[in-house]
Amino acid sequence: MGLHVPTMAEMMAKGESPEILFWVGCAGSFDDRAKKITKALVKILNKCNVDFAVLGTEESCTGDPAKRAGNEFTFQMQAMMNIQILDGYEVKKIVTACPHCFNTLKNEYPELGGNYEVIHHTQLIQELINQGKLALKDGDTFKGKKITFHDPCYLGRANDVYEAPRSLIEKLDAELVEMKRCKTKGLCCGAGGAQMFKEAEKGNKEINVERTEDALETKADIIATGCPFCNTMMTDGLKNFNKEGEIEVLDVAELIASAADL
């Protein structure tokens, strides 16, 4: 079955407006790995008949990496354009699978006039399960598996969301194992603050390698994340240890989608 992904423009043409906007983000739209996360989330939204839409080609970068790189002009230009579009569609609520988009839309748009209720996809999925709209199959997809969760900085420390992704992993037939540095003490994957888009400064190690060591120590079979950039960094980290065949890096949405047999 194909994915049902209405755009805001299509809905408006039909005189409808969705309950929630799915902000896909640049990674979720263009990065091959992150696109799989996007699709997993859409499958969940479709399964639960969530009344949502995307902006499609009208979506544009939130400006997060520009702002963190010190380029406030580019950030505010992006923010103002996005706010015009969001307000044009009278968007009230936004869900996103990218903690960077999540943080920017939630915390930095209000001062520029964009006021929306913004949630991270793990929070939405948690809500859907709690409301009984999404049931996980009793299959043995993750039976006996160990899963560790890598806290994205922009979800955890930046916005104090630690519980939602963990509660989802705990719903799986798997064991949640914590890394020695987790939650408020979680170590960054190395991508934040626009580092994703540049070479690291001279040092004695890459940050994602340091973080992957934390994950390997837990002997987890799966590294779960809630951020497309963390996903890339941890995947690259595993390659550094030639472990990419043994250990998977999966987004919490992907874990839930496969546990729900979607």
Place this chain on the structure above:
Amino acid sequence: MISIALFALLFLVGWGFFGWNMLKIRSNILLGKEINRSDNRKERIRTTILIALGQKKMFTRPIPALLHLAIYSAFMITQIELIEIFVDGFTPEAHRIFRPPLGGFYTFMISFIEILTVFALIATIIFLSRRNLLKLPRLNMKEMKGWPKMDANMILFMEIILVTCIFMMNGADEVLYQQGLSHANDVLGQTGGSMNFTVSSFLGPLLFDGMEPATLHVIERIGWWGHIIMVFSFLNYLAYSKHLHIIFAFPNTYYSNLEKKGRLTNMESVTTEVKLMMDPTADPYATPPEGAAEPQRFGAKDATDLTWKNLLDSYSCTECGRCTSSCPANITGKLLSPRKIMMDTRDRIAEMGDNFRKHGKDYDDGKSLLGDYISEEEIWACTSCNACVQECPINIDPLSIIIDLRRYLVMEESKLPAELAGMATNIENNGAPWQFSPTDRLNWKDEV
């Protein structure tokens, strides 16, 4: 009378010099830019009680937290005894002036102080060992070489002297008391027995038994005067030391950022310009309205471009290095150390303040925080992960300084890593940090 005069002199000079230095630091901090941190009083008081008074964030590392708590609680409770010393110092022939009215409670109070003081002494010795023998990595990094290391050790040694004086004073007094020769006997007309202070009733006889009363009086006086002189020395040392945190931790926590850590400040000046750019009716050649403010520098090049809260942060930092030891860039060998950012900021604003006072407020020494203190390489290594902000036991925010320095480099000097310049161009042209066509944004929907 001579002793009262001496005491009064010590008191006046001690407080006076301290006050003068505090005013100087205050005026340095006020060189910073305005930021509103006076909203939400209730939440601020709550934060101060939990974080500063209650030391909540210290306890994520239990061992140093307990050791620090020993010194902290001894310091706090000793203030009660210090009040008595002040009153005694100004009252002729007075000695332990609170003892007669307080009675058994006085014995309890001094005993309590003595026990905490012993704990504090143990903690001080362990702290010295952690720094100098165990050489804990976070206490022995590059930026700690030289004065910062000596500063830390001096504080700990001063604490040992302080504790020694307290027990000289109480111990000798106890032995005199047992002989009926302490001034404390006279007040209540007692001729012997013990003052029953938990530690000194045992330690006094152990150290001083069999000594001449005259010697004991001298020891007691050395203890008393030594203690109060150390108190004033310590007080005046604060202005030159990281130890200032014992005072500044409280205002610094009160004025902390109550927003979500992920939220960076909005630059109002940019908002005005972006609004103009997006307004089709705006006249780009219009002269600015009468009385419009001088355009300010974007971001921060020097310490005075930072906010007063950044500067207060820098003076409050006690260089514990929790920030640096949790910084992903530092852990992986990069130059960035959030602690160094704070130390550099403090050293620079102190230098600027001195310069302005000496040479007038337009003086330019040709140096700046960015470049002469903090290098570009340091600030570009930051992942903005907020670990340093999270770790700081008194809510110091090194990240906001790093971002402001980046803002200056990018918006005033266009000096940034080439990849980041490319990223910004991509965002502006394609609406994404990579070179993808915006028309392809929804292609994922139909891809298998």
